[in-house]
Amino acid sequence: MKSVLMLKHIKVENANAISGLTYGFPAISNFLGFTHALSRTLQRKHNLALGGCAVICHQHHVNAYQPAGWGDYVFSLTRNPLTKEAKTAAFVEEGRMHMDVSLLVECDFSDEDFDFNTGSDTQDVKCFQDFIREAALMQRLAGGTVQSIKDVVFAHVPDRSDELNRFTRNHLFKLLPGFALVDRSELLKNHFDVLKVDKPEIEMIDAWLDFCALRQKARPEIKEGEMPNEDTSASWEYVPKPAKGWLVPIAIGFKAISPLYDGGEVARARDPNTPFRFVESAYGIGEWLGLHRIRDLDQLFWRYEVVGDFYLWRNQYAPQPQVNNNQSDQ
Secondary structure (H helix, E strand, O other): OOOEEEEEEEEEEEEEEEOOOEEEEHHHHHHHHHHHHHHHHHHHHHHHEEEEEEEEEEEEEEEEEEOOOOOOOOEOOOOOOOOOOOOOOOOOOOEEEEEEEEEEEEOOOOOOOHHOOOOOOOHHHHHHHHHHHHHHHOEEEEEEEEEEEEEEEEEEEOOOOHHHHHHHHHHHHHHHEEEEEEEOEEEEEHHHHHHHHHOOOHHHHHHHHHHHOOOOEEEOOOOOOOOOOOOOOOOEEEEEOOOOEEEEEEEEEEEEEOOOOOOOOOOOOOOOOEEEEOOOOOOOOOEEEEHHHOOHHHHHOEEEEEOOOEEEEEOOOOOOOOOOOOOOOO
């Protein structure tokens, strides 16, 4: 990665808030797709391509409400126009949300590769930033409308480690308050391995639900030596998640459920010239991290990855080792 492209504070209205079994924030595929579409425009016009992207959320609002003022939330739906028979159209449940996000996009090129030919490096960079802003405003992000982009910044990434740390700190701190989404699916695997020790028949979805579900358990209010019964009063408390952190269930890709068919072999495929296969969503665990905790910029970037029959969106985040400041001097 020679440079990084920063699209700061992208305000999006009516973005898709549902991703398979999860809801509340668009899947990473929406942001990678947005970057890919931007890259195709850039490649067609200036023969430059973009890489992976990092997602930073500043604010979000899911269009949902509680009908009774308490209890479960439901999505705020829109009334569709009447059908051609002048009858009420059926409701199609759609989860929509408004959000304010920033994207960091990795670039394997520098300002020396620009072809604007203005005669000034500073002016070339400005032309590139204006081109990206105009192209991004013409696209949709997660199905939503891009209302505005506060700023577009193109910056060279230093090679030296000390300069890179300063670069990461300076640019990420300018995006505060904000939280970056990273992949923590290794926590799911670790939890699954622990559960299988006592319950060999347990499945991965049971471990995944331990991260997703809000569970409570009863603590009987009894005296020592007494046994609880159906009349015993109890206080309810939440069961903690298997690991610490702002952990959320996320879609991380697709799993193939069919052979790979040749182009045109499957009827009504979107592209008759491209090989085709049926897939189902794959899920993992993500974590929202405060930007002040990020030390390595490269660990924030999500990229496409193919592993066997899995088509994944992954990043290489590794948590920093915890330092115990309470240890006494020996």
